Amino acid sequence: MSAFSDEIIAVHQLTGGEYQKIVSLLGREPTYTELGIFSVMWSEHCSYKSSRLHLKKLPTRGKLVLQGPGENAGIIDIGDDYAIAFKIESHNHPSFIEPFQGAATGVGGILRDIFTMGARPIAVMDALRFGPLDVPRNRRILEGVVSGISHYGNCFGVPTVGGECVFEPCYNGNPLVNVFALGIFKKDEIFYGKAEGIGNPVIYVGAKTGRDGIHGATMASGEFTEESKQKRPNVQVGDPFMEKLLLEACLEAMKTGAIVGIQDMGAAGLTCSTCEMGSRAGTGVEIDLKLVPQREVGMTPYEIMLSESQERMLLVAEKGREDEVFQVFRKWGLDAVTVGVVTGDGILRVKNHGKVVAEIPNRDLADEAPLYDRPHTKPYRPAPYEAPPLPDRTGHLKTDLIALLSSADICSKRWIWEQYDYTVRTNTVAGPGTDAAIIRIKETGTSIAMSLDGNARFCLLNPREGSKLIVAECCRNLSTVGALPVAATNNLNFGNPERPEIMAQLVESIEGIAEACAFFETPITGGNVSLYNETLGEGIFPSPVMGIVGLLKTAQPLPMHFQNSGRTIILLGGLGRCDAIRFGGTQYAKVIMKGLWGLPPALDMDYEKRVHAAIRQIVAEGTAESAHDVSDGGLAVALAECCFGPLNTGASIDLDSELRPEFLLFHEGPSRILVSTADPERIFHIAAEKGVQAVSIGVTLKGRLRITNRSMTWVDSELTALRECWQASLEHLLHQS
Amino acid sequence: MRFGVVVFPGSNCDHDAWYAITHNAGQQAEFIWHDSLDLPSHLDAVILPGGFSYGDYLRCGAIARFSPVMSAVKRFAAEGGLVLGICNGFQVLVEAGLLPGALVRNKGLKFACRSTPLRIETTRSPFTSEGSKGQVIHLPVAHGEGCYVADERTLDRLEAEDRILFRYLDNPNGSMRDIAGILNEGRNVMGMMPHPERATEPLMGCTDGLVVLQSVAQFAGCVAS
Numbered sequence: 014m015s016a017f018s019d020e021i022i023a024v025h026q027l028t029g030g031e032y033q034k035i036v037s038l039l040g041r042e043p044t045y046t047e048l049g050i051f052s053v054m055w056s057e058h059c060s061y062k063s064s065r066l067h068l069k070k071l072p073t074r075g076k077l078v079l080q081g082p083g084e085n086a087g088i089i090d091i092g093d094d095y096a097i098a099f100k101i102e103s104h105n106h107p108s109f110i111e112p113f114q115g116a117a118t119g120v121g122g123i124l125r126d127i128f129t130m131g132a133r134p135i136a137v138m139d140a141l142r143f144g145p146l147d148v149p150r151n152r153r154i155l156e157g158v159v160s161g162i163s164h165y166g167n168c169f170g171v172p173t174v175g176g177e178c179v180f181e182p183c184y185n186g187n188p189l190v191n192v193f194a195l196g197i198f199k200k201d202e203i204f205y206g207k208a209e210g211i212g213n214p215v216i217y218v219g220a221k222t223g224r225d226g227i228h229g230a231t232m233a234s235g236e237f238t239e240e241s242k243q244k245r246p247n248v249q250v251g252d253p254f255m256e257k258l259l260l261e262a263c264l265e266a267m268k269t270g271a272i273v274g275i276q277d278m279g280a281a282g283l284t285c286s287t288c289e290m291g292s293r294a295g296t297g298v299e300i301d302l303k304l305v306p307q308r309e310v311g312m313t314p315y316e317i318m319l320s321e322s323q324e325r326m327l328l329v330a331e332k333g334r335e336d337e338v339f340q341v342f343r344k345w346g347l348d349a350v351t352v353g354v355v356t357g358d359g360i361l362r363v364k365n366h367g368k369v370v371a372e373i374p375n376r377d378l379a380d381e382a383p384l385y386d387r388p389h390t391k392p393y394r395p396a397p398y399e400a401p402p403l404p405d406r407t408g409h410l411k412t413d414l415i416a417l418l419s420s421a422d423i424c425s426k427r428w429i430w431e432q433y434d435y436t437v438r439t440n441t442v443a444g445p446g447t448d449a450a451i452i453r454i455k456e457t458g459t460s461i462a463m464s465l466d467g468n469a470r471f472c473l474l475n476p477r478e479g480s481k482l483i484v485a486e487c488c489r490n491l492s493t494v495g496a497l498p499v500a501a502t503n504n505l506n507f508g509n510p511e512r513p514e515i516m517a518q519l520v521e522s523i524e525g526i527a528e529a530c531a532f533f534e535t536p537i538t539g540g541n542v543s544l545y546n547e548t549l550g551e552g553i554f555p556s557p558v559m560g561i562v563g564l565l566k567t568a569q570p571l572p573m574h575f576q577n578s579g580r581t582i583i584l585l586g587g588l589g590r591c592d593a594i595r596f597g598g599t600q601y602a603k604v605i606m607k608g609l610w611g612l613p614p615a616l617d618m619d620y621e622k623r624v625h626a627a628i629r630q631i632v633a634e635g636t637a638e639s640a641h642d643v644s645d646g647g648l649a650v651a652l653a654e655c656c657f658g659p660l661n662t663g664a665s666i667d668l669d670s671e672l673r674p675e676f677l678l679f680h681e682g683p684s685r686i687l688v689s690t691a692d693p694e695r696i697f698h699i700a701a702e703k704g705v706q707a708v709s710i711g712v713t714l715k716g717r718l719r720i721t722n723r724s725m726t727w728v729d730s731e732l733t734a735l736r737e738c739w740q741a742s743l744e745h746l747l748h749q750s
Numbered sequence: 751m752r753f754g755v756v757v758f759p760g761s762n763c764d765h766d767a768w769y770a771i772t773h774n775a776g777q778q779a780e781f782i783w784h785d786s787l788d789l790p791s792h793l794d795a796v797i798l799p800g801g802f803s804y805g806d807y808l809r810c811g812a813i814a815r816f817s818p819v820m821s822a823v824k825r826f827a828a829e830g831g832l833v834l835g836i837c838n839g840f841q842v843l844v845e846a847g848l849l850p851g852a853l854v855r856n857k858g859l860k861f862a863c864r865s866t867p868l869r870i871e872t873t874r875s876p877f878t879s880e881g882s883k884g885q886v887i888h889l890p891v892a893h894g895e896g897c898y899v900a901d902e903r904t905l906d907r908l909e910a911e912d913r914i915l916f917r918y919l920d921n922p923n924g925s926m927r928d929i930a931g932i933l934n935e936g937r938n939v940m941g942m943m944p945h946p947e948r949a950t951e952p953l954m955g956c957t958d959g960l961v962v963l964q965s966v967a968q969f970a971g972c973v974a975s
Contacts, residue, residue: 102955163861167803167892170762252758254805346759434892436948437800439766453953455769569952 087538112157132196144185186548206276226321300353480525496563508552574658587706589682797876798839840941850898857924
């Protein structure tokens, strides 16, 4: 007979077996506070108990990797004694319950992960997924999420430089908000979350602890039901001003040399930071809760330990040098108090006014969490293999192009990104709306390019191939702006892993990412897994999101838009192949044919990599006037996007192909980049050297987009007509009644 | 010449201003902490930078006006020193009563970040003397509360006294009479919502913001070589 009823244990989302493991680790029944502590540390969100086994398959080493997974963020050497820290993290569940605060605190959380390591955040990107905009609730969620990101990032003073936003009915009850952040520091100024040095003081800094966010981590580890909407108090409230002060104070305090280790209080708050810091250092941590700054009266030990109040950090200072740390925090007007001490017994000991309320070995919490090899069968795939009958669309290609340009996934996202301050810090060389964002590092001659990408339609059709395509696309984006991809972070958004066919999606996706990241030499340095993205039994499409960073020399960026008239347009990589089966995951299939079938486009990774090498050489040599990769919506959409620049330069395209017109114009085969140039011969030469195709498909001209195939005109339009549909569509969709 | 860049808790364009002055305009700059009771005597100009001073709680700039450094800035301005309020700095200056009018929520109710064309309306100022009247420049805006409002009499007076520095050609926030920047009566204090410091080198996409910094340097008799 256990000390707690089955209901209490179930409310903590622990299984009977997990509870028994707690009892055997402790050698006794846990206290209520201990039960709470175990429940958050062993939650899916904190322990990765369903995914850990498979995450081991990811490549994590590389010559530039200074820190791989396991810390608050991964770290990459960028030369000249500088390094970058970056990671992506999800805040999906909170953003559904309370879009504004959910998204805002998502930004806050990942920023703290970056500056807790000593790095100053210099860029944020976000990958968003919503249900279709004809549902009013989805419009409200989108508006709330965007203004939450805007509110937090702008006030904090970090530029939000790009991202992506995709709509699909599967996100109706379960939007995705994945936030990527990147920071810069010197290689010898890296801090880790380690509670080292027995006798050193444990210091709490930042905002006071309140009752908000209790059990956020366990909430994020369960499916949504009708009651979830009642969980609003589980969502934390963010204060970006406090976070900005915390950033400046932490970075300044680190410079004193008195800080031994530091970790932010994110998911699972004080619990996670104490036991993880102790576990990493092999030490114990003893704290007394009466010393913890509190916002509310009468909080129980359970509540204080599980609170997810934002903008808090835990640090360990060198004994005797506490005052140096306190002085800095006082200057910034922040609370900083000693709440405990590092001990040698490896135990997390929590006291309340001197009375022990929890006593657990740190290792049991951080490293002994359950590990499940969950059964996985064939990936869930609610889509037919065979294509529906394809009607002749030859006479409607211009209409189809306009429909695609106006579709929610493809249309301009300016309405979103103009709400983000993307120029603060004056490092944004390329901002939102480009293939990859570029941030220059003022201290060195290097710039960082970054790309976020996902494609859940491809992943639903084949999680392994879809995931490889995402990695390829990110690397292609980076190469198109001239950057060499060097490292990656991933956010794995999936449904309920206890369903074998969902678990299979996750496993296949991880294996696909592993294969592609190894091949493209972009090791994974960290990331996040978000499972149980289901509402009322309805799961999301498998939605891995990749964030890949690349390095390039700081220079004026190559535009994606056509510049001068009379330039040759080359499709580097060739026209590609397609058939009805491989067409089923495209935007054309979604928007025009309202379907999803078959397989994702075929990817030849070796060929893809050679295309990347070719475009990087072209960019480095300055041979191209513009470059833009072909992705969602295929060749025709990519061409239109190249035409939407400030100079209003369009194109006259003359193709020579036997493919069906909709395949040729709209298939989404990878490994293709559109380039305009005054020196086509040089590009043919470089392409030949790398062993990739380069097809001259037309010339640039003022104000029109014309596409013909074998002298049959398929599309012929003034640019203004196309541009207006593309530009105004999102706002129209948001303001429909 | 030497600029002082005021740092309020929550300022986030302080380093950008410092960088633009020291690296792109060839002048000197130092940071002034918000609780300073006095300004260093060697300053030629003071910048109140963009950001969210004191979290912009209550109202943008409403708390910053009470910070100790603002008394020093007021004295500096009264003695004829040059004061530039950019974005949040402009909001602080109107809250502090150094400039007339108020800045309220953008007409579209949303934060707006974009490059905006502006017209230089007067060159009779230490901040625009190096430009030409009617010249169109492009500067980034990035604000949620940049809609300039004032009563008709104030607006008429600003116009009559040639105290409107910049006007938007493509008004991003609903500002009355398209006002993007103004001068005080003494013409030594200015406030503007757009960010000149964010347009001071080709990598930022534009160098039009240099005209402001160069005008100030010219006025102080220190032209970068």
